[in-house]
Amino acid sequence: MRIVVTTETDDLYNLEIDSQMAIEDLKALLETESGLEPRQQELIHNGRNLDQAKKLLEEYGVAQDDLILLRRKTTRGFAEAEAGEGAGAGEAMSRYAYIVLPIRVNAQSFTTFFAGPFI
Known part of the structure; x- marks a missing residue:
């Protein structure tokens, strides 16, 4: 099936993929297209966050010619976790x-x- 992935910076990725593709595999594919690591990606389809890595696109209701928004995660603890700093900051x-x-x-x-x- 064909889907379109867009970003907040108006980049567009037209992808021909299988509806049986898992979210983690889509994120890996998008890393090659966008350069954004999977753990930094947030995928949104019809207002719903596609956050379960093992779940299939069809389980989320993604269909032919659907649009998915790719956003960079912007959480405070992310940068600290990346650097290995701020132990206990989440608490x-x-x-x-x-x-x-x-x-x-x-x-x-x-x-x-x-x-x-x-x-």
Whole structure:
């Protein structure tokens, strides 16, 4: 089946894939197309996050000519986890509410603005 994957920076990837493809395999394919590692990818179809790696596209209801949004994950703990820093940061973060706003830096990249904490 054919699907179209788009990004927030208006990149388009027209893919011919099998409806029996698992989400983890789609993310691996998208890594070769976009350069974005699977663990940094967030896939959204019809407002639903495709977050279960072993689940098949057809189980999520993805059909011929459907559109999937590929977004870069923008969570506060992600960069710290990548660097191996901030042990216990997730614990401290769970006590507070923060607002995370993606801000377009240029056509190629986003940065994140954190506001808070709000108790």
